[in-house]
Amino acid sequence: MHYRLTPRADRLLGEGDRRIFSLGHANDDEGDWTLLWHQIPEDRRLERSRLARRLRFLGFGSAQDSFWVSPHDHSGEVVRLLAELDVSDYATLFTAHPDAVVGLPALVSRAWDLGGLVDRYEAFELEFSALGRRRAVAALSDQDAFLTRTRLVHQFRGFPVIDPELPERLAPLSGPRERAAETFHELYEGLAPASQRHFDAVTAAYELIA
Numbered sequence: 001m002h003y004r005l006t007p008r009a010d011r012l013l014g015e016g017d018r019r020i021f022s023l024g025h026a027n028d029d030e031g032d033w034t035l036l037w038h039q040i041p042e043d044r045r046l047e048r049s050r051l052a053r054r055l056r057f058l059g060f061g062s063a064q065d066s067f068w069v070s071p072h073d074h075s076g077e078v079v080r081l082l083a084e085l086d087v088s089d090y091a092t093l094f095t096a097h098p099d100a101v102v103g104l105p106a107l108v109s110r111a112w113d114l115g116g117l118v119d120r121y122e123a124f125e126l127e128f129s130a131l132g133r134r135r136a137v138a139a140l141s142d143q144d145a146f147l148t149r150t151r152l153v154h155q156f157r158g159f160p161v162i163d164p165e166l167p168e169r170l171a172p173l174s175g176p177r178e179r180a181a182e183t184f185h186e187l188y189e190g191l192a193p194a195s196q197r198h199f200d201a202v203t204a205a206y207e208l209i210a
Helices: 007-022 042-057 075-085 104-111 117-132 134-138 142-156 174-190 192-209
Strands: 033-038 061-064 067-070 091-096
Touching: 007 042, 033 042, 033 075, 042 075, 061 104, 067 104, 075 091, 117 134, 117 142, 117 174, 142 174, 142 192, 174 192
Parallel strands: none
Antiparallel strands: 033 067, 033 091, 061 067
16 A cells, blocks of 8 residues: 655645745735635535635735735735635635725734734743754754654744734734744754654664564
């Protein structure tokens, strides 16, 4: 018996990696925002649910039912997503510059709940920053390095869903976000060799059994 990823699964994993590993690197030039309004019928609720999950992972917020907004230009990704779910006929997508939007702070407060986000970034930093020192990483066994790296990714991958990386004037989060991202990337790379050794050792043992 053999298993392999479907093209769709491979594409989803690639999109997830790009979102996770780019968090904290968005510029603050206040370019175009993306706005999506849809009327997907009730008998297509599975597609509607999948659309909502993917939009949230891209950092979109829902200002009201069926109306989604992102502070970045994700129009190309959303066009592909709508086509993949076969719901393009039910959606209207456009971009707008934030200077042209009246009541932007109110829109932000309806679309995203940013309460506690600074605390979550600081908790992540508190948990993992001590391992950022080379001696601490070197002291871990291969198995512990693998476990720590897995937990590191699991914890950090939750941030793209709750942090849309709004312009600093609307949500002053760049400091905690950048510190957490720096710790994440440093540890992800630093733990890689030992983690890979553990993975190779475990999989090699199963190959011998097979």
